[in-house]
Amino acid sequence: MPARTVAIGSSVGLHARPAQLFVTAVQESGLAVTIGRPGGAHMDARSILGVMALGAKHAEEVELSVEGDGADAVLADLVALLERDLDSE
Template structure:
């Protein structure tokens, strides 16, 4: 099963807006992605409550995992998102 270890860059960690953006992007993927902190229990990356329950702050290393066709691309996209400070970016206009 492919995995990516990523350090959360958002200044508020995976809370509020960064968590919402991450969960929305995870829901768009063609494969189910899981996220965990350390050796903790993985949670679905497309679950807002699951992601918030991780308590991931800025600088926390998380592990993303997925299985199946497209897993590597999904993990790359989500890892790239977590590596950005989503709090510092302007929201996209609707």
């Protein structure tokens, strides 16, 4: 299962709008995706409440893991999404 660590690019962190965009992308992928702090517990990234509960702020790191066919491509897309400042778009 491929995994990568990414710093949150959104200026206000991974909250309401950025979290919803991320969760929507995860759900659309159809794959099993987990998110968590490096070295910490990981949760299902399809849950908006779980993602927001991380409380990840701008520039803080989270770790993503993806399982299934095409996992590498989905992981790359999700990492690129989290690296952007989604609040300014």
